[in-house]
Amino acid sequence: MIKDDISALVGQAISSALAAGQLPELVTPEISVERPAKPEHGDYAISVAMKMARTARMSPLKIAEIIKANLAPTDYIAAVEIAAPGFINFRLNENWLKGQVQGILAQGDTYGNVALGQQSRVQVEFVSANPTGPITIGSARNACMGDTLASVLQAADYQVEREYYVNDAGNQVRAWNESMWIYYRDELGVPVTDDKGEPLALKLDEETGQPTEAREFKDVRYNARAYARELIAHEGNRFLDLPEDEARALVGKEGVKIVLEHNEEDLAQLGVLFDVWFHEQALYDTGQIDAILQMLRDGGHVAEREGAVWFVSSALGQDKDNVLIRSNGIPTYFVSDIAYHYNKFKTRGFEKVIDLWAADHQGHIPRMKAVMQALGFSPDDLIILVYQLVSVNGLRMSKRNKNFIPLREVMDITGPDPIRYNMIARSPEASLDFDVNLAIAQNDTNPVYYVQYSHARTASIFRRAEEAGITPEIDRADLSLLGHPSEMALIRHLLLFPETVLEVAKNCIDNGVAELQRLPFYTLELARAFNAFYRDCYVLDQANLPLSQARLALTQATRTVLARALTLMGMSAPERMDRGEQPA
RNA sequence: GCACCAGUAGCUCAGUGGAUAGAGCGUCUGCCUCCGGAGCAGAAGGUCACAGGUUCGAGUCCUGUCUGGUGUACCA
Numbered sequence: 243m244i245k246d247d248i249s250a251l252v253g254q255a256i257s258s259a260l261a262a263g264q265l266p267e268l269v270t271p272e273i274s275v276e277r278p279a280k281p282e283h284g285d286y287a288i289s290v291a292m293k294m295a296r297t298a299r300m301s302p303l304k305i306a307e308i309i310k311a312n313l314a315p316t317d318y319i320a321a322v323e324i325a326a327p328g329f330i331n332f333r334l335n336e337n338w339l340k341g342q343v344q345g346i347l348a349q350g351d352t353y354g355n356v357a358l359g360q361q362s363r364v365q366v367e368f369v370s371a372n373p374t375g376p377i378t379i380g381s382a383r384n385a386c387m388g389d390t391l392a393s394v395l396q397a398a399d400y401q402v403e404r405e406y407y408v409n410d411a412g413n414q415v416r417a418w419n420e421s422m423w424i425y426y427r428d429e430l431g432v433p434v435t436d437d438k439g440e441p442l443a444l445k446l447d448e449e450t451g452q453p454t455e456a457r458e459f460k461d462v463r464y465n466a467r468a469y470a471r472e473l474i475a476h477e478g479n480r481f482l483d484l485p486e487d488e489a490r491a492l493v494g495k496e497g498v499k500i501v502l503e504h505n506e507e508d509l510a511q512l513g514v515l516f517d518v519w520f521h522e523q524a525l526y527d528t529g530q531i532d533a534i535l536q537m538l539r540d541g542g543h544v545a546e547r548e549g550a551v552w553f554v555s556s557a558l559g560q561d562k563d564n565v566l567i568r569s570n571g572i573p574t575y576f577v578s579d580i581a582y583h584y585n586k587f588k589t590r591g592f593e594k595v596i597d598l599w600a601a602d603h604q605g606h607i608p609r610m611k612a613v614m615q616a617l618g619f620s621p622d623d624l625i626i627l628v629y630q631l632v633s634v635n636g637l638r639m640s641k642r643n644k645n646f647i648p649l650r651e652v653m654d655i656t657g658p659d660p661i662r663y664n665m666i667a668r669s670p671e672a673s674l675d676f677d678v679n680l681a682i683a684q685n686d687t688n689p690v691y692y693v694q695y696s697h698a699r700t701a702s703i704f705r706r707a708e709e710a711g712i713t714p715e716i717d718r719a720d721l722s723l724l725g726h727p728s729e730m731a732l733i734r735h736l737l738l739f740p741e742t743v744l745e746v747a748k749n750c751i752d753n754g755v756a757e758l759q760r761l762p763f764y765t766l767e768l769a770r771a772f773n774a775f776y777r778d779c780y781v782l783d784q785a786n787l788p789l790s791q792a793r794l795a796l797t798q799a800t801r802t803v804l805a806r807a808l809t810l811m812g813m814s815a816p817e818r819m820d821r822g823e824q825p826a
Numbered sequence: 827g828c829a830c831c832a833g834u835a836g837c838u839c840a841g842u843g844g845a846u847a848g849a850g851c852g853u854c855u856g857c858c859u860c861c862g863g864a865g866c867a868g869a870a871g872g873u874c875a876c877a878g879g880u881u882c883g884a885g886u887c888c889u890g891u892c893u894g895g896u897g898u899a900c901c902a
Contacts, residue, residue, distance in 0.1 A: 280845070289844055292882065302882075327882065329845070372902075413901060550900055561829085561898085568900040575902055604830055605897045630831060631896070638895085667850095668839060671831055673895060680838085680851090688864090689850055695864050706861050745842080763840060766849075773865070782861050797861095819864065 243356070243741060244318065245275040248286050248332055251319075255312035256290075264308045268297045277738075284323060284331035285734065291328040302328025339733050340721040346736055346799040347716060354806050356744040358751075359400030365586055366392040368598040369509065369516075370407040372641065373498045374418040376648040377508045379676050380600065380632040380639045386665035386812065387629060388598045389514040390758050391750060393810045398747030403517045403592075407582065410498050411522040412575050418466070419494030425470035426493050430479050469497045476500075508650050512658045513812040525581045531573060534581040535566065543616045553580075558612040579606075580613050587619050594751060596625045601673075604628055627756045629670035636675060647678065655682045659813045663690040666758040666811065689766055694816050696769035697808065700801035701817040703781050704794070710782050712790055719795040720788055728771075728778040729796060735771040736803050738764065743810075765807045772800050 252273050259265045271293040278287045291306035298305060306324045313322060320335035346353050368388025371381040392402045409415065428434045473496050481489040502519070509515070525531050538544050538553065545552045549569030553576070556563050566577045586595045599606070607628070611621040632639050639646045653661060660681065667689075668674060680687070707714055724730070742764045749755050781793040805815035 274842070276842075276844070278845070279847085283845065287844085289883095292844080295882070325845075327845090409902070548900080552900095565900045570900075572900090574900070579902095601831065601896055603897090603902080606902085607830090628831085633895085672839070673832070675838090677838085687851055691864050692850085695862085699862065699865085703861055710861085749842090757842095759840070763849080770849090776861075777866060780861065819862080 249273045259312045284333040286332040358398040362593045364400045364594045365592045366596045367405045373501045375641045378646040382649040385514045405518040406516045408521045421466040422497040423490040425467045530581045555612045630673035632674045660690045662812045667762040697804040698819045716795040719791040723792040728775045732771045732775045
């Protein structure tokens with residue numbers, strides 16, 4: 243990584259200046275390497291001289307001169323320039339830059355892999371939407387972020403497992419069971435009424451607010467009644483013969499199974515595949531809930547009062563205690579979450595565990611961190627990433643209040659790629675008001691097509707090369723023939739890719755932030771650099787075949803990086819664009 | 827009330843304490859005899875919510891204020 247190399251180079255220069263007595267003994271500040279916005283400021287810049295000026299009691303320019311004089315020569319730096327008030331600017335050697343193209347070609351689709359994780363085991367748990375309805379656009383944001391993050395970490399040499407936590411044991415599931423049971427019987431013609439003879443579904447819906455029948459969608463399977471119908475289609479009326487309590491639980495459970503099948507299918511079409519689907523109920527069935535409670539009791543973290551069992555998080559610096567077991571004897575989801583995370587760290591031995599939550603779960607973070615501490619784990623090993631909520635027409639999207647857009651409805655129109663791209667194109671801190679009309683616009687208003695078009699264009703050039711009788715021999719291309727400013731700018735962009743991957747992964751693991759938006763932005767800029775090259779440097783020149791070969795090599799390198807970036811984002815890298823119906 | 831997130835171009839948003847704040851869309855003006863016009867060139871558009879502070883240097887860090895979102899449950 244050039245940045246690291248320069249940082250190390252400058253560090254050595256400062257050390258030798260200190261040893262030579264040219265600089266006073268002082269604490270060297272962190273040497274951060276920046277990319278100047280202006281080309282005349284070189285490729286990389288450091289501002290360490292200005293940071294040292296005060297303690298060194300020397301002018302920044304003088305310090306910069308001393309550092310520059312102590313820099314060891316390298317093959318990749320062509321010039322070092324000092325600029326007021328004390329910047330040291332580095333300009334890369336153009337021959338070295340040209341040579342890097344061969345390196346990209348040699349690495350192929352492993353270009354962008356960086357050494358960071360040393361194969362340590364990381365789990366990314368994401369989506370984990372309640373199995374009581376379809377994957378919404380809100381969950382899709384989670385899915386796209388989580389999957390892309392997992393891919394980035396894999397590229398950064400982590401051993402990553404993707405996991406979906408199925409909440410099949412909580413209160414919402416109880417309400418779901420009730421709904422399924424009602425609709426199941428209703429669909430089979432069994433009168434479902436309350437003691438006054440009123441239809442129960444209506445009463446539930448209007449008076450109790452319990453989820454019953456979701457809003458109608460084009461695809462009828464998006465509501466509990468539709469799930470009940472599907473269950474009947476598979477299983478018939480056999481549950482009516484069972485005792486009611488048993489039947490209610492079984493119908494609910496079978497309903498969950500149907501929901502999960504659909505959701506797994508939707509996510510798969512989005513390009514999101516999970517290694518593990520972990521069921522909350524399993525924590526109960528295998529005694530892990532009881533075990534964790536005992537552990538917390540033994541650790542002195544539990545108190546009983548007001549008929550409930552509490553986690554005494556206030557003793558660990560939290561604002562308040564949290565209920566583990568309600569006074570009615572039913573455990574909260576907090577308990578299963580504790581057992582679940584214990585299972586992740588202790589039973590399965592992940593070194594880092596990443597949870598990706600929507601902002602409405604933000605309040606859950608401090609107590610989970612406190613629990614980590616109580617159980618003897620490092621709170622820093624649990625990385626909880628939060629992204630802001632998705633709304634529709636300014637209204638919060640939620641399965642509970644039935645204001646939501648199913649992923650399926652949008653994906654059927656657009657395909658997965660525009661969703662993948664746009665869901666990670668804004669930072670997690672930015673809230674997202676989903677505009678359906680914009681999302682389904684398959685025209686040039688959508689930057690996703692600009693990027694894919696650029697990839698298709700690289701492929702197109704090779705098709706044309708064959709037609710023109712120019713056989714690509716990129717391995718033997720004379721890259722020293724490159725040199726046009728647009729060619730050099732493109733090469734520089736290509737070299738930023740591994741740095742981007744590294745920084746996204748590092749900031750996630752070290753700082754708990756998911757800067758996934760950097761991938762779409764990087765890709766857009768790369769596409770722009772390629773199009774400038776395409777404009778300025780005609781690739782297939784019969785009159786200058788050596789130059790054509792060099793430019794084909796650069797085109798192939800660009801194609802490689804565009805494809806890799808698109809793949810990391812879970813998108814396709816099309817060989818050609820289908821032009822579809824174009825709005826005038 | 828308290829806590830977290832946000833407030834940057836008409837709209838949607840980028841912007842590791844660095845040099846003259848950027849992109850997409852929208853608007854306006856040009857460009858199809860050449861590798862795909864889902865393209866390219868250019869223009870207009872800014873009190874970085876407001877007020878203080880720290881710093882050689884602040885959109886970025888600190889304090890306060892305003893506005894919006896979220897949380898503050900024996901919901902998840």
